[in-house]
Amino acid sequence: MGRTGETCGTVTGALMIIGLKYGAASKDDAASKMKTYELAKKFMRRFKELDRSLTCRDLIGFDIGLKDKLTTEDWDIISKLCPKYIADAVGILEEIL
Secondary structure, three states: OOOOOOEOHHHHHHHHHHHHHHOOOOOOOHHHHHHHHHHHHHHHHHHHHHHOOOEHHHHHOOOHHHOOOOOHHHHHHHHHHHHHHHHHHHHHHHHHO
């Protein structure tokens, strides 16, 4: 997310979708909050089962956060790997939502 090499942006986006769909509308809505936490954990567990990590640097094999400029090789890796992670996230969301 934000080229830091930390949490994959696809994972972050999926968690945002879960929060928007099921998140609490008020601070007293404990049931919605718990549902959101349950689905977020389910999403993250399933994503890790498919792709072994939630972290960008682990998923693409290098730390994008340490690079001032991406090389053609870096872009080739990103272009090859990231669409799979996006498709996996979408598939998981379709299953759990």
